[in-house]
Amino acid sequence: MQVVADKGVPREREAWAARYDAVRAYTETLATPLSAEDQTVQSMPDVSPTKWHRAHVTWFFENFLLVPHLPGYRTFDPAFGYLFNSYYEAVGPRHPRPARGLLSRPGIDEIARYRAHVDNAMRRLILILGEEAWTGLAPLVELGLNHEEQHQELLLMDILHVLSCNSIDPVYDALEVETAATPPALEWLSFDGGLREIGHAGGGFAFDNETPRHRVWLQPFRLASRLVTCGEYLAFIGDDGYRRPELWMSEGWATVNAQDWIAPLYWRNDGPGWSVFTLAGRQPVDPAAPVRHVSFYEADAYARWAGKRLPTEAEWETAAIEQGDALHQMTNEAWQWTASPYVAYPGFRPLAGAIGEYNGKFMSNQMVLRGGAAITPPGHARVTYRNFFPPNARWCMGGIRLAEDVS
């Protein structure tokens, strides 16, 4: 390994180290309001404990960068490879996902030490690696940082669910996470049909599932300039939306009945009216705010009720490029369910090695969401970004943007 120190650390590496530190610090900032107890609980199999998130993103750097690429690196604790591997079959066996909440040890102090240990080593790796080696590894560091950003959002999704299971309505952060006001006026923007290109064009980071860029044929369509509001969604509820099978996909209807859905997740109709559990505690439902925490099934049923439909991901991406400035609430309120199942783009090739499991193996029984949410780390998403969840998922922050055909 060629050490770069004698020439001094190049400025570009310092920028990398600073970005690394910033991303890592933001995770800790998000965990700060949470007690050791809060960080330990797993409220359902989809949810992971906060401390598990903090350790898993650290393991990602340790396992994919430090162990193979930093000479002399000493693993913090060999057992962590088993405890904090999420789903990388190629890396080896791992602690069962639904049992993450059974791990009282290591505790949050131990995990803080783990993070510090890995951070020190990562800074060394970033600063001292020879130029050629660095060129090869920088994409993996970038992937690790984007991975941690995804877990920052998951951490917030998950702790909201954890706290919601407690009848005393605990507050994560009294800061107003929710914004509320008069919603923007609803306009229907028109887009021509024809041949377009979607997918990442290169230049800057993207996940493998955003590639390759490829052509698609679009029919002319219209897209709503803003998201469906809670007030509009209340009209759907009031019109028996959750009791009319003709509005629902067959599996959606089965889910509505099996799980007794009568409103979005976290909504409750108690005495004075509808309230919603948020990171700021229980709040009255704000009719002007975008509806959140609905599943694809609910978004699809709402659209059918409204005489509209959900956009495809190609329509969404095209619209975002062509009229991004006229479209409101594209990235800062709620992810937007599309009508597109999550499948590989034509010619898709996953990354080589264990990292290839990152996205590709989930291309089954999931729907694409586009945009970004209030809990998405700033700067994380982009116009080609493909988020995905199963159609019944409600704990992700999914909302509704409507589309319609041009007849």
Add this chain to the structure above:
Amino acid sequence: MQVVADKGVPREREAWAARYDAVRAYTETLATPLSAEDQTVQSMPDVSPTKWHRAHVTWFFENFLLVPHLPGYRTFDPAFGYLFNSYYEAVGPRHPRPARGLLSRPGIDEIARYRAHVDNAMRRLILILGEEAWTGLAPLVELGLNHEEQHQELLLMDILHVLSCNSIDPVYDALEVETAATPPALEWLSFDGGLREIGHAGGGFAFDNETPRHRVWLQPFRLASRLVTCGEYLAFIGDDGYRRPELWMSEGWATVNAQDWIAPLYWRNDGPGWSVFTLAGRQPVDPAAPVRHVSFYEADAYARWAGKRLPTEAEWETAAIEQGDALHQMTNEAWQWTASPYVAYPGFRPLAGAIGEYNGKFMSNQMVLRGGAAITPPGHARVTYRNFFPPNARWCMGGIRLAEDVS
């Protein structure tokens, strides 16, 4: 109602009546080898008893044609509307699907009477309806006949599953259902990329989900001239295909482990080698025959193992049109899993009324299969036909045709 009898029955109506009789009779032919006991059993929630199929397709004609459109029609038994409605929410409540095998009554003799009652009335309706009324109803009769053809295939799928649950390996029909020989030589046919049209163009019957015809952009691709054989699939098994997670979708891998899959459904490795349970009883696996009764997950994993991929439905349809004569085993052996989730075509509109539930509400968590199988009624399928099942389904007769990119 204007009676047409005075002018005599037009020849076109007689053709309709003959077609009606032929389709109905074929259902009874399929049921002939089955005892009252065979026709009563439901071996899993997806399966329906033979006698239920026989009654349900009859109810379809009674409910959607005779009751609303044949003056003076007397319902055979009002209770049957509850017992034999499959999933039409708009028609009313119904007997729970997983409990169809609990219905010992009505017995097969009663169901034969039900069929005769409805057949008599349907013949009247076909023959005596005035021309204008008939023009409006003919598409519904056609739909009913296609519906019954679909249930003819389901009946065979289901009875195979029922009989397979019995350790004494009962025979449905000693007639050789399976064909076996040297497989056709494997060739890779090339197709250009570019703009194409897929979907039903009008002229002749099609289900609503085959419409509207619309443009798609294709990359150049190659398609295998025949299906994957059992011999080729045995090589996948022998190469630990069912034990290598890197070959599988994440949900597929979970299913493999949860259900202990080690081979296609109905295969067993007992003493002398692999055998397969068929409608003709248990038979040795024929290496030359196309592999059948694999799920999408298995088809997808096999393709990955082989360094290929599954075709999209647009590719399959394009190939079938452009080189239908060069491609083997397109419609007569096994349905072919595609890489395409089952979603609405752009601009899709379901039929109006309860009939609109026929296809549209299943457009979630299912994959499209194209072609046709050995058990598909002759003449039922066509090049635009979209069959669909969940990705873990194995009791449908799904096989594998490979595709690859042109680099």
Add this chain to the structure above:
Amino acid sequence: MQVVADKGVPREREAWAARYDAVRAYTETLATPLSAEDQTVQSMPDVSPTKWHRAHVTWFFENFLLVPHLPGYRTFDPAFGYLFNSYYEAVGPRHPRPARGLLSRPGIDEIARYRAHVDNAMRRLILILGEEAWTGLAPLVELGLNHEEQHQELLLMDILHVLSCNSIDPVYDALEVETAATPPALEWLSFDGGLREIGHAGGGFAFDNETPRHRVWLQPFRLASRLVTCGEYLAFIGDDGYRRPELWMSEGWATVNAQDWIAPLYWRNDGPGWSVFTLAGRQPVDPAAPVRHVSFYEADAYARWAGKRLPTEAEWETAAIEQGDALHQMTNEAWQWTASPYVAYPGFRPLAGAIGEYNGKFMSNQMVLRGGAAITPPGHARVTYRNFFPPNARWCMGGIRLAEDVS
């Protein structure tokens, strides 16, 4: 084997043969009203299809008597040992109990042939066996006959459940199975405390679980002269009996809520009032008739509500012996839940060999019922007879006789 034929058949053997024929014929009489379809259905894991009962009791004779003891006997079908073994682990593997309803083959005609084949052989065995050999086997024949009588009752219990799952309320037999009238006057008979003996004293057939006869110490007690009526039970329902946790065992209360119990099994409150599904079809609830098809939990809760308790099995047996003539409805209406868990009597030894599995291995998590029911074959039960079912079982014909302490 010494053949007895030359001396002629002794009269005692002819009596055995006649009893054998009578028991076997009664099973067929019970099956007569049932179609092939009726005889095939299994409506829950506890229930067996009628044709399975008919074959299983036959297998019992074939497996435990003919195969080991009739020289030259040819098994009817070797596969039946797997299909119709109920739970005898020592005999070998068997078809899974919850999947008995998946067996469409053998059909009822084949099973009739099986019964005839075994009956012929059994008659030979009974008539020609040498005296010494017969002395050894007669108890096993007697056990087989009592076993078949138990299955006669099970057949009726099970077919009632099967038919009850059908919304068209099929009738097993229009004959009035239920009797109804003014109930006998309720009296409280007093019994002294002290040392007693219970259990089978020898002389005549008894199951192993009725032995050995042994001493028990009783406190003085009182026993109700008749069973709790439907009218009395309606008062319990009307007093919110199913909604008051303080009346219930903890597990009973959990069951009430998990299974939404609001009345005895087969009761329904539709429009005009409570009705009950019976072998004679759906009938109005008769306030004078004994309540039936309640679980132990319901019997226990009712007793608590009434300020009484259930009798122990020792109390029941003592009372039946001491005042059998003053006590009504002891054996002809409904089995009577006792407060006694089903455990071995002191010094209990199960029969040797596979037959030892008959009773002993179920002595866990079951409660004893005493007496007999309207569907119990005449002459089958006796005062020491110990019936047993899990405390949540309702498809057995369980009723309630109250007891109380003498303070």
Add this chain to the structure above:
Amino acid sequence: MQVVADKGVPREREAWAARYDAVRAYTETLATPLSAEDQTVQSMPDVSPTKWHRAHVTWFFENFLLVPHLPGYRTFDPAFGYLFNSYYEAVGPRHPRPARGLLSRPGIDEIARYRAHVDNAMRRLILILGEEAWTGLAPLVELGLNHEEQHQELLLMDILHVLSCNSIDPVYDALEVETAATPPALEWLSFDGGLREIGHAGGGFAFDNETPRHRVWLQPFRLASRLVTCGEYLAFIGDDGYRRPELWMSEGWATVNAQDWIAPLYWRNDGPGWSVFTLAGRQPVDPAAPVRHVSFYEADAYARWAGKRLPTEAEWETAAIEQGDALHQMTNEAWQWTASPYVAYPGFRPLAGAIGEYNGKFMSNQMVLRGGAAITPPGHARVTYRNFFPPNARWCMGGIRLAEDVS
């Protein structure tokens, strides 16, 4: 309320206060080695988090003593009545048992404050209550203390299970909890048959389920002078004890297969031999130590394999009284499964009010264990003490003492 302060606090009250403080302090001592994370986890529905135990026993005093009986008492937090009620239906609804591990709040610091608040109030109540009021309440205080002692044992049972779910084998306390040595010689002590009395005779505290004292008739029997050792149990395992159905109750055998039991809970056969997870971490199995953490089904199967049986609870109690000094390991090693289902003693009356739910409502599907275990608080149990668990429970510290008939 008559205040006693002017006369000074009577010495007897000071003794009560000291005992109260001692019991309460011992709970905290047991929790001391546990982190906030450890105290939060619930590893299965039967297990409760440590912090829940600490709060629930506190709620017991608050709810049953302070709220109704201490004038001016201010509830610490009204929400705690919902969160920390275990199963008292009469007190009101409560947080679902399987979801106790979802409660990250209140945290352990808050619970410590809750305990201090209630302790202060309880001391006041004990010290200042007038004599007459005190006489009425003292039994309830005593019940509360015994209740807390039961939860001290549960806390240790539960935390052992929690820690056992972590592959890194965390240590609760490095102190040697287990003792090991040469086992006492095995002797078979004989006891005469005849009439005896069992149950609590009055004088000192007892739970309601130990009463009333009553007569039972015993056959002569013999009892083993010590518990079955791990070495003896290894011989049962080695003799295929877990693979021979003839040794097992039917439900036990089903459980063995459904849960893949091959040894006692916490045992593992890894490389060098059998080890067992304990509160002191993972340890080699000590052949001389009593076997622990077996279910009733395993104890019963072992006894059958050994040609013996389990004692009834009446035999155990009789032996303990008559030869308590000759019998080893009666109360200090492991609870001893008996052959007796847990039912009411003749004439049993539960306590009045909500407290009556303490024991009575569990008298169904549970078996009695007698004696005491290494983790039972010193002085808690007594010779009439009736512990009870379902027959498949293994996380309680159940062991095996054999009995046999005198022929």
